[in-house]
Amino acid sequence: QVQLVESGGGLVQAGGSLRLSCAASGSIFSINNMGWYRQAPGKQRELVATIATGGSTNYADSVKGRFSVSRDNAANTVYLQMNSLKPEDTAVYYCTAEIKRYRASWDKLRDYWGQGTQVTVSS
Numbered sequence: 001q002v003q004l005v006e007s008g009g010g011l012v013q014a015g016g017s018l019r020l021s022c023a024a025s026g027s028i029f030s031i032n033n034m035g036w037y038r039q040a041p042g043k044q045r046e047l048v049a050t051i052a053t054g055g056s057t058n059y060a061d062s063v064k065g066r067f068s069v070s071r072d073n074a075a076n077t078v079y080l081q082m083n084s085l086k087p088e089d090t091a092v093y094y095c096t097a098e099i100k101r102y103r104a105s106w107d108k109l110r111d112y113w114g115q116g117t118q119v120t121v122s123s
């Protein structure tokens with residue numbers, strides 16, 4: 001079994017900051033890309049940021065310059081530092097990871113998702 005558990009969501013005023021964490025646990029051989037998506041009410045889930053094993057990052061245009069994604073490979077954890085938050089950042093934030101569970105060549109990378117954490121930004 002593999003679990004991704006997010007933490008750090010909550011209610012914050014516009015202009016404030018939050019830091020999300022997501023730890024992967026269970027039977028894990030290696031992790032490739034990790035990242036964050038979000039889904040606001042009535043909208044489709046959208047990419048927020050991703051980070052590769054080597055540290056290269058990718059951001060949605062809407063969060064560039066305000067959000068920063070990082071990871072601790074030894075702890076199988078990905079973080080999302082969110083600054084200068086806006087009401088339009090309100091959403092459920094999901095972490096995701098591409099995980100290979102076993103060393104065996106027959107096993108492949110699969111996408112795993114956390115259950116989400118609510119971020120609410122008040123104006």
